[in-house]
Amino acid sequence: MRLGKTADDVVVAGGGLVGMAVALEAARRGLRVRVLDRSTPGAGATQAAAGMLSPLSESSDGGPFLSAGLASLRLYPGWIDALRAVSEVDPRYRRDGKLRVACAPPALRGLAGLARRAREFGLSAAPIDGEDLARLAGTRVAPPSGALLLAEDHQVDNRCLHRAVSEGARRTGVAVTPDAEVVAVVVERGRAIGVRLAGGDLLRAGAVVLAAGAWTGGIPGIPFPLPVRPVRGQMLALDARDSLPARVIESEDVYLVPRWDGRLLVGATVEEVGFDSGCTAEAGTLLRDAAIRLLPGLATAPVLDHWHGFRPGTPDAHPIIGTAPGVEGLYMATGHFRNGILLAPWTAEALGRLLAGGDGPEIPEAFLPDRFQRSPEDGRRSHAPNGG
Ligand SMILES: Cc1cc2nc3c(=O)[nH]c(=O)nc-3n(C[C@H](O)[C@H](O)[C@H](O)COP(=O)(O)OP(=O)(O)OC[C@H]3O[C@@H](n4cnc5c(N)ncnc54)[C@H](O)[C@@H]3O)c2cc1C
Known part of the structure; x- marks a missing residue:
């Protein structure tokens, strides 16, 4: 597929469930969005998951993870209805407990x-x-x-869900480019101006969202530590x-x-x-x-x-969501560990608010990308959530 010449408002690196959900939400809020995936979108952790939506068994304390998980679980019914309507794909959401x-x-x-x-x-x-x-x-x-x-523990077929989100994103105007590897975030004078693709092309965009799952930390050009493993x-x-x-x-x-x-x-x-x-x-x-x-x-x-x-x-088993420190126009939506299916609608709304304004959850400090700069201890917790 040939990439368009005009700059997009938002380019999302990574077409897994998280990147695709963020892209759909940004497009729904009126932005021109492109998703780049180095292989087939959805072929990463998204296709491998079990699709359990289990905020409680995921968290051993009542901290920000549990709050976000419960909030995301509450978003699910409405999100699924909207996805069904826009995509005509059934994500096979079940509320059997x-x-x-x-x-x-x-x-x-x-x-x-x-x-x-x-x-x-x-x-x-x-x-x-x-x-x-x-x-x-x-x-x-x-x-x-x-x-x-x-x-209150629910489940969804994560592969069907990804199909629904992708189809919904396409129908909402998101351009999806498979086999397009982002090899660098391009930063000029403290602002992300786009991404460099394997092959050398510079793709300009008003904002760059890194949602490349386990591979996010390896993308060159991120000017701060991003310990995703x-x-x-x-x-x-x-x-x-x-x-x-x-x-x-x-x-x-x-x-x-x-x-x-x-x-x-x-x-x-x-x-x-x-x-x-x-x-x-x-x-x-x-x-x-x-x-x-x-x-x-x-x-x-x-x-x-x-x-x-x-x-x-991530070292603290919390996701990394929000604005990148010190680089205007660079955003993160990664590090969802065992909970990316559960947290997808919440993450999409949180990023949607940052990218386009409007409603959306406040991102707790514990999820912000700059926490690994603040102090190494902030990036570590005494327990790790279980689950998927
Ligand atoms: C066995 C297993 C069971 C799980 N069970 C559950 C569960 O029950 N419930 C739950 O909530 N979560 C579960 N998870 C976790 C969940 O699957 C992940 O948190 C979630 O899929 C992460 O989505 P993502 O979009 O961030 O990453 P991914 O789905 O991995 O997508 C990342 C995408 O980025 C692309 N990419 C990588 N590098 C680049 C690059 N340089 N340029 C462009 N594109 C790039 C990849 O090709 C990929 O498509 C499970 C995970 C596993 C492995």
């Missing part, structure tokens, strides 16, 4: 803590036992030590048509996410192996065994697929 079980007695303490936090934040976490568990699971669950129904996650899909659970089930070892087409996603590993691409037989066995321990009926379910993705991790 999640069964959180403790298989072994030591995990009961974690379950009790989760229930306490849920109550603290006005969310429901109903204890479930015996017959109710079988009924809510819709299939036989190995007798657990305890179980909760987290009614890849955290590999492997997942399986089983053909579970005969024993598909009715809702997401998660234990201390594994999560199981039923899809509309009879697949059951089993996730996920969390591996600090850099950009080491590929799946391992060991992880495949580990995930499958854990799934069977939880739902014995899966013993005969064939493995349909095994994939991996690189989550964009």
